[in-house]
Amino acid sequence: MLKYIIIIAVVFNFTACFKSEKGDIQIGFVAGLSGKYSSLGTSIRDGFILAFDEIDNTINGKNIKIIQKDDKQDAKEAKKIIDNFVKNNIKLIVGNATSSMTAVSFPVINKQKDSLLFSVTASSSEFSNKDDNFLRLQVEQSEKRYIELAKYIKKYKYHKVFFIYDGNNKSYAKGYEGFFQNMIIKNGGIKFVASMDLNEPYGKIVNKIKDIQNDLILIVGNSIDSANIIQYLRINEIKSKILISGWSKTLDFIENGGKSVEGVVVSTGYDEQSKDKKFLSFVKKFKIKYGKEPSVFAAQGYELGQILIKSLKQSDDISTLKDRIIKTKIFDGLQGDIVFDKYGDVYRDYFVMEVKNAEFIKVK
Amino acid sequence: MIRIKSLKSKILIYLILFATIPMLISSIMILNEMYKTKKESIFIRHYQILKQVEEESDNIVSHIEYLAVYVKDKYLIKKTNLLKGLIRVQKNISAILILNKHGKLINFSTKNKSMVYKGYDYSNRKYFKEISSGKETYWSEVYLSPISSLPSISYSIRIDEEHIAVLVINLGLLNDFVKKFKSASKDTLVRITDKHGVYLAYPDKPEFISQQKLILNSDIYTKYISKNYTNKQIIYNSNRFEKYIGVYGTSKKLKWNIIVYESYDYLFKTFNTLVWFLVMFIIILILISIYFSIRFSKSVLMPLEKVSINMDNFTHNKEVTDIKDSNYDELNKLVTNFELMRERIKHREDEIRLEIEKNKEKDIQLFEQSKMAAMGEMIGNIAHQWRQPLSVISTSATAMLMQKEYGILSDEKFENSCESINNQAQYLSKTIDDFKNFIKGDRNLEEVSIKTCIDSFISLITPSATGNNIKMILNIDKNILWKVYPNELIQCFINIFNNSKDAYAKDCDNKLFFIEVHENGNTLDLTFKDNAGGIPKDVINKIFEPYFTTKHKSKGTGLGLHMTYNIITEGMKGNISVINEEYIYEDKKYKGASFIISIPKNI
Numbered sequence: 024m025l026k027y028i029i030i031i032a033v034v035f036n037f038t039a040c041f042k043s044e045k046g047d048i049q050i051g052f053v054a055g056l057s058g059k060y061s062s063l064g065t066s067i068r069d070g071f072i073l074a075f076d077e078i079d080n081t082i083n084g085k086n087i088k089i090i091q092k093d094d095k096q097d098a099k100e101a102k103k104i105i106d107n108f109v110k111n112n113i114k115l116i117v118g119n120a121t122s123s124m125t126a127v128s129f130p131v132i133n134k135q136k137d138s139l140l141f142s143v144t145a146s147s148s149e150f151s152n153k154d155d156n157f158l159r160l161q162v163e164q165s166e167k168r169y170i171e172l173a174k175y176i177k178k179y180k181y182h183k184v185f186f187i188y189d190g191n192n193k194s195y196a197k198g199y200e201g202f203f204q205n206m207i208i209k210n211g212g213i214k215f216v217a218s219m220d221l222n223e224p225y226g227k228i229v230n231k232i233k234d235i236q237n238d239l240i241l242i243v244g245n246s247i248d249s250a251n252i253i254q255y256l257r258i259n260e261i262k263s264k265i266l267i268s269g270w271s272k273t274l275d276f277i278e279n280g281g282k283s284v285e286g287v288v289v290s291t292g293y294d295e296q297s298k299d300k301k302f303l304s305f306v307k308k309f310k311i312k313y314g315k316e317p318s319v320f321a322a323q324g325y326e327l328g329q330i331l332i333k334s335l336k337q338s339d340d341i342s343t344l345k346d347r348i349i350k351t352k353i354f355d356g357l358q359g360d361i362v363f364d365k366y367g368d369v370y371r372d373y374f375v376m377e378v379k380n381a382e383f384i385k386v387k
Numbered sequence: 388m389i390r391i392k393s394l395k396s397k398i399l400i401y402l403i404l405f406a407t408i409p410m411l412i413s414s415i416m417i418l419n420e421m422y423k424t425k426k427e428s429i430f431i432r433h434y435q436i437l438k439q440v441e442e443e444s445d446n447i448v449s450h451i452e453y454l455a456v457y458v459k460d461k462y463l464i465k466k467t468n469l470l471k472g473l474i475r476v477q478k479n480i481s482a483i484l485i486l487n488k489h490g491k492l493i494n495f496s497t498k499n500k501s502m503v504y505k506g507y508d509y510s511n512r513k514y515f516k517e518i519s520s521g522k523e524t525y526w527s528e529v530y531l532s533p534i535s536s537l538p539s540i541s542y543s544i545r546i547d548e549e550h551i552a553v554l555v556i557n558l559g560l561l562n563d564f565v566k567k568f569k570s571a572s573k574d575t576l577v578r579i580t581d582k583h584g585v586y587l588a589y590p591d592k593p594e595f596i597s598q599q600k601l602i603l604n605s606d607i608y609t610k611y612i613s614k615n616y617t618n619k620q621i622i623y624n625s626n627r628f629e630k631y632i633g634v635y636g637t638s639k640k641l642k643w644n645i646i647v648y649e650s651y652d653y654l655f656k657t658f659n660t661l662v663w664f665l666v667m668f669i670i671i672l673i674l675i676s677i678y679f680s681i682r683f684s685k686s687v688l689m690p691l692e693k694v695s696i697n698m699d700n701f702t703h704n705k706e707v708t709d710i711k712d713s714n715y716d717e718l719n720k721l722v723t724n725f726e727l728m729r730e731r732i733k734h735r736e737d738e739i740r741l742e743i744e745k746n747k748e749k750d751i752q753l754f755e756q757s758k759m760a761a762m763g764e765m766i767g768n769i770a771h772q773w774r775q776p777l778s779v780i781s782t783s784a785t786a787m788l789m790q791k792e793y794g795i796l797s798d799e800k801f802e803n804s805c806e807s808i809n810n811q812a813q814y815l816s817k818t819i820d821d822f823k824n825f826i827k828g829d830r831n832l833e834e835v836s837i838k839t840c841i842d843s844f845i846s847l848i849t850p851s852a853t854g855n856n857i858k859m860i861l862n863i864d865k866n867i868l869w870k871v872y873p874n875e876l877i878q879c880f881i882n883i884f885n886n887s888k889d890a891y892a893k894d895c896d897n898k899l900f901f902i903e904v905h906e907n908g909n910t911l912d913l914t915f916k917d918n919a920g921g922i923p924k925d926v927i928n929k930i931f932e933p934y935f936t937t938k939h940k941s942k943g944t945g946l947g948l949h950m951t952y953n954i955i956t957e958g959m960k961g962n963i964s965v966i967n968e969e970y971i972y973e974d975k976k977y978k979g980a981s982f983i984i985s986i987p988k989n990i
Contacts, residue, residue, distance in 0.1 A: 056598035059536040065599050076603060093598050225502070247533050251502050258506035279533040281490060281508025312603070314528055314583045381511045 047086045048339050050331070051108040053101065053118035053128065056093035059247040060191075062273050063320055064093070064120045067143045070305075070321035071117060073312055074328025082335045094124045096191055101127040114138045114341035117327065120320075121270070122147035122194035125159075132156045137342030141331070143323045144270075147194040148202070151368055158345055158367040160327050162292055164198030166206050168373050172266075172290040173206035175375045175386065181239035181264060185232055186218035187252065189244040195270060196243045203241075215241070221248050225255045232261055239264045246271040250279035257283040264288070273318040277381050287378045288386065292371035293319035293358060295383050302357040322357050330354050330361070395692060399684045406676035414669045418662055425658050426632070430620040433576075433634040433647040436568055437618070440577050440645050443564060444638040447479065448526075451554060455524065455544040458483065458552045470496035479560040482534050484553040485546075490515040493550075498557070501534040509553075514543040518551045526641060529585040529599060538585070538599045558596055561588040572653040576633075582642040584608060602644070611635060612644055622651060690718045694725050701729055750953065753933070753946050760947075773818075776811035783808050818846065832990060837867040837904055837911065844880040855888055857898040860972075864904055869911050870990055875954045882947035883915045883982050886930075890919035890980070899972065899979075910961075913984040918977035921967035930965060961986035 052071065054064030068091065080087040090113065094101035101119060105128040108116050114137055119125045125145035132140040133155045142150075142159040151163040162168055176184075184207065188196035204215060217235045219228050221244045232240065240256070240263045242249050249271035256265070265287045267276070272289050280287070297303075305325055309317040317325075333354065334347050345367055348354075354361045361369055375386040454477060461469050462485065470483045474496045482501070485494040490510025495503060509515055517525040525543045532539040532555060541555045565577040565588045579588040584602040586595040594600075602608045606623040610616075617636045624630055633648030652659075690713040697707045707729070710722045783804040790796035841863055852859055884900065891898050901916040922930060929935045931952035936945035955963040961984060968981040 056600070057537075057594065058597070059531075061598065062531055065531075069601070072601065072603060079609070091598070091600065093594060247531065247536060251507075251533060254507045255502075255504060257508075258504060275531060275533075278511045278513070278530075279509075281510045281512075283508050312583070313601075 047088050048082060048335060049088045049090060049113050049115070051090050051092065051104075051113040051116040051118070053092045053094050053104050053108070053116060053124075054120035055096040055124065056091065057095055060096040060121070060245050061093075062246045062275050062318075063144060063270065066273060066318040066320035067117075067120055067324035067327075069313055070309070070317060070324030070326075071143075071328045072324075073305075073309060073321075074325045074332060076312070077308075078332060082332060082339065085339065092118075094119055094127075096121060096124060098124070098127050102131070104128075105131045109135060109138065115331075115344065116140050117331075118142060120144050121192045122149070122198075123192040125150065126194050129155075129157055139341055139344050141327060143327050144320060145195075146269075147198060149194060151366070153366055155366075156345065158348060158363070160323050160330075160361065160369055162371045162373065163368050164195075164202055166202045166209075169203045169206040169290060171374050172203065173210045173212075175288065176207060176212065176239065176266075177210045179264070182212055183216045183235075183237040183239065184212075184266075185235060185237035185240045185263070186215040187221050187228060187240060187242045187244070188218060189248060190220040190222055192243070192270070195268070199241060199243050199268065221252060225252060228252065229256065229259045229261065232256070232263070237263055239266055241266045241268075242271070243268040244271055246273040246276035247279060250276050250284060253280050253287065254283045266290075272376075272383065273320065274316050277378060277383075280378075284378050285380075289376050289383065290373050291319070291376055291383075292373050293322060294374075294376070294385055295319060296385065297358045299358050301355065305357050326354075326356050326361060395684070395688050398688060399681065402680040402684050403677050406680045407673045410669065410672060410676065414665065418665065421658070421661075425655070426620060429632060429649070429654060430634060433620070433632075433649070434618065436576060437634050437636045437645060437647045440565065440568070440579075440647070441636055441638050444561075444579065444643055444645065445640045447561065447564070448638075448640045451479065451542050451556060452524070454480065455542050455552060455554050458554070459544050459546045462546055462550065462552060467494060467496070470494065474498055479557050480554050481537075481539065481557040482532075482553075482555040484509070484534075484555070486515055486551045486553065488519075488549050488551075490519075497534055499535065503534050514541055514553055515551065518543050518545050528583065529581055529587070531599070538596060540581070540587070558587055562590050562593060562596065564588070566590040568647070570649040570653070572650055574650065576647050576649060578646050578648070580644045580646075582637075582644070584612070584644070587643060607631075607635070607646065607648075686714060687718065689713075690715075690722055694722060697725070697729075753950065756946065773815060776815055779811045780808045832870055832872055834868050834870045835873045837869055837871075837913075838863055838865055840871070840873050840876055841880070841902060841904065843873075844877045844884075847877065848881060848884050851888060852884075852900070855891065855898065856896070857888060857891070857900050860899060860901045862901070862903040864906055867904065867906050867911065869906075869986065869988070871911075871986060872954070872958055875958055879951040879954050879984070880915070882951045886948060887915070887917035887919055887980065890917065890922075892919070895919075899977065901972075907985075909988045911986045911988075913986075914981060915984075916968060916970070916981040917979040918972075919979050921978050922965065922980050924967075927965060927967065931963070955984055955986070959986050959990050 052068060054067055055061055056064045056068065072089065075087050075089065078087075080089075090108075092104040092107075094104055101124045105116070109131060114135075116128070116132065116138065118140070119128055119142060122145045125140070125142050126147065126149060128140055129150060132138050135156060138156055140157050142157070142161065144161045145159055146161040146164050148164040150157055150159065151165075184204075186200065188199070190196075200215070200218070208214065216237050217231060219231055221228075221242070240261070242252060242265060244252070244267075249267050253265055253267075256263075265284075267287055267289050269289060269291045272291055272293075277284055302322065305322060306317055309315075309321060309325075330348065334344055334351065337347060338344075349363050349365060349367055352363055354363075359371075361371075363369055376383040377386050378384075454473065458469065458473065465472075470485070473483060474480060481499075482495060482497040484492055486509055487493045490508055490512070492503065492505055492507040492509060494505065497503065513530075514525050514527050523545050527541045527543070529538050529540055531537070534555065537558070539555050539558060541553050543551060543553045546552050561579060565579060566575055568576040570576045575590040577588070578586065578591075580586050580602045586600050586602065589595045602612065606625070607621065610623055611621045612635060618634065620632065620634055622630065622632050630651035631648045632651045632654060633646060635644060635646045637644055690710055693708070693710045697710065699705075700707050713719055713722065787796060787801060787804045790800060841861070845859065845861075851857075887900055897918075899918045901914070903912075903914040903916075905912050926935075926937060930948050933949040934945035935949070952963055955961045963982065963984045965980055965982050967978065969976065969978045971977070
């Protein structure tokens with residue numbers, strides 16, 4: 024009798040352990056979640072989590088466990104995190120938020136047979152047109168992406184571009200330095216008149232701007248740094264037109280930038296003023312959940328959550344996830360369809376927006 | 388259908404069940420009570436901490452609100468000195484910003500160096516918009532401060548129409564405050580989130596605050612916080628499958644979620660060890676109980692089983708073994724009494740056997756007696772009956788002699804007389820044969836014609852019937868062949884007839900005796916019915932008893948009907964019963980006794 028009890032107990036215990044391991048779908052989430060780079064990462068995370076909260080974090084009876092990690096926009100930290108995810112057999116990883124950090128995780132994931140790295144915002148062309156273990160929701164850096172922006176610059180006759188970039192995200196900055204600069208040249212413009220790292224002292228930057236004649240200042244940085252430097256430029260009487268990257272297109276850019284960021288333009292694929300029902304519904308849900316307005320990155324995080332939910336409902340086999348997403352090809356987005364190409368890259372029309380009365384407004 | 392079970396296994400199971408179940412139930416109840424008490428004590432401790440933290444949180448909020456009022460009152464007088472002084476002494480304030488009515492930063496003081504400069508425009512910040520819209524004060528949600536690049540909350544107050552003060556709160560202070568509450572495992576006990584679930588204090592995981600991490604995607608949120616399950620004990624799992632126990636509540640002022648928690652496993656480690664030991668102890672006790680139950684059942688049931696086997700053997704005439712003495716007095720008594728009973732039964736059996744043999748002999752004697760009595764009566768009847776044929780023979784012979792003497796004996800007369808003499812002699816001869824057959828006494832089961840039996844019976848009793856003016860009315864199925872003891876059956880008929888004959892009143896001038904014989908499937912039904920008025924009710928149930936008679940001693944022995952009963956029921960496995968019956972015959976009503984006999988086909 025005791026023998027049978029022990030056998031039953033052992034079998035039960037074994038199956039219980041087995042169940043707890045097999046019963047959950049684990050998703051690693053890595054982005055810069057703290058410090059001045061966190062605005063992007065936390066926005067993506069909030070949108071992403073909202074999507075899973077709507078389904079009670081359950082797919083086909085399995086619990087969804089999202090393991091959040093903060094790469095602090097630090098390559099060493101990002102490497103440690105991706106290695107740790109691999110070590111802990113977490114096959115599906117959402118991240119990183121910036122191209123520089125994605126560049127750290129990308130080679131690690133590509134060495135794995137059945138893992139997938141799905142970035143919301145990494146746009147560097149380094150990851151384009153490759154049959155790899157990588158998917159993204161952001162349109163890759165390309166000349167095509169800057170067509171409208173180049174037209175805008177041509178239209179308003181901006182010739183001398185002063186380039187300020189964040190050296191901590193060079194992969195992203197390169198896109199502007201390369202594709203964007205090329206487009207300007209193709210449209211009859213000239214090379215950037217100067218470039219400076221945003222992490223240099225503001226005084227030094229201002230002095231150089233004052234020294235070198237320019238009519239357009241391009242700032243590629245996070246939202247806090249971009250807002251701060253713009254505030255500083257404005258209080259130092261620098262009146263040049265300012266162009267920011269999509270990276271800093273968050274609400275706290277406008278909140279932190281105040282009236283100083285009025286008139287700032289940005290090239291983007293998302294419109295905060297969209298009247299798309301799905302987008303409005305998302306905004307409403309986000310506000311109820313978090314008590315604040317969502318940024319476009321939160322919207323993209325939410326979209327990615329919905330794509331994963333739809334695909335994981337078909338099967339939670341991560342090894343076939345990319346193929347299934349590419350095969351499905353078209354997903355409902357919050358602002359129109361999201362269409363994946365055969366490499367898992369997406370395309371979206373880009374347009375120019377300008378800050379007017381503390382809002383990003385589409386430039387017609 | 389009742390399932391026959393083994394008493395031994397049943398008793399053993401009951402013994403084990405009674406030995407273990409109460410112990411198990413009481414153990415479970417004790418453990419449950421212990422668990423509940425432990426949980427209760429944990430809850431009380433957690434609840435006290437919760438209330439303390441709730442109060443302290445509200446105090447911190449009140450203190451900041453007080454400081455803001457102080458800034459409002461003193462700023463215009465002391466200006467920068469006030470800001471610097473407050474930043475220096477107030478640990479919970481990381482920055483104080485003074486905005487003008489356009490939202491421009493006109494003065495500020497921060498704890499650490501920052502990338503903020505006077506002239507920065509904060510008119511788009513929610514705190515400025517809220518105050519500008521007419522509010523006197525405003526508590527912000529958690530936001531990423533551009534001053535410190537850290538998640539912060541701020542409290543804004545209108546100083547006057549031109550100035551707004553913004554006090555940026557150092558969330559680290561809140562973290563430091565809750566650090567004081569340590570669990571037994573040296574982990575902190577408390578964490579705080581704002582009403583949207585953003586962490587404000589979490590000393591064990593400070594990165595949760597810097598990452599503005601939310602509690603939303605957690606077990607505790609989905610199970611309890613989202614359902615507003617406040618001030619009650621909660622048990623939940625962390626994302627790493629660690630189990631926690633605690634209580635959660637909300638602060639009064641800013642509706643912060645305050646969670647007091649501890650590792651469930653750590654708290655219940657000692658308890659679990661205790662439970663483990665207790666469970667082991669109970670298992671050992673149960674095993675001991677089972678062992679003693681088996682032993683006890685063996686020591687009690689073995690003698691019982693042996694008694695049972697012996698009884699079975701004794702019943703089936705098999706060999707009976709000796710049973711050893713048991714340790715129990717009652718069982719020894721049972722065994723002794725069984726042995727005594729066995730001896731007595733054996734003795735009684737011998738006595739009964741002897742008695743049966745005696746009875747058999749007695750029965751034979753009785754039968755013989757009865758038969759002799761019947762024979763005597765029959766001989767009397769025969770003698771009476773023979774008188775007439777003998778008289779006929781004698782008359783015929785005498786007539787022939789006289790006719791010859793006178794020479795008038797014709798051949799025809801001679802032949803007629805001889806024929807008459809011969810007929811009478813034949814009749815006498817048949818009577819002798821029947822009588823001879825009857826008294827021969829052969830007892831053989833043979834298939835005979837029941838009609839023949841009845842005829843023999845009629846032949847034997849005809850003299851008596853004639854002498855008593857009894858009219859025989861027969862209703863007999865012909866050609867019935869049945870296996871019977873013919874002589875004994877005839878004896879039965881004679882006894883029944885004699886009983887009826889003696890019952891008729893002397894002055895009765897219409898004596899009837901009905902005989903009906905029918906085959907009814909597998910039984911032969913015979914009915915003998917008279918019209919002698921029936922048997923009195925008080926004796927009708929006794930008439931088959933031996934030596935029971937209502938007749939004068941000269942007439943009856945009291946054995947006739949008893950013998951009849953035995954022959955029918957035991958000899959031929961049949962039934963005999965008697966009833967009083969009223970009936971109509973030839974439009975006349977009669978009453979009499981009716982003997983009903985049924986004899987089965989296969990005796």
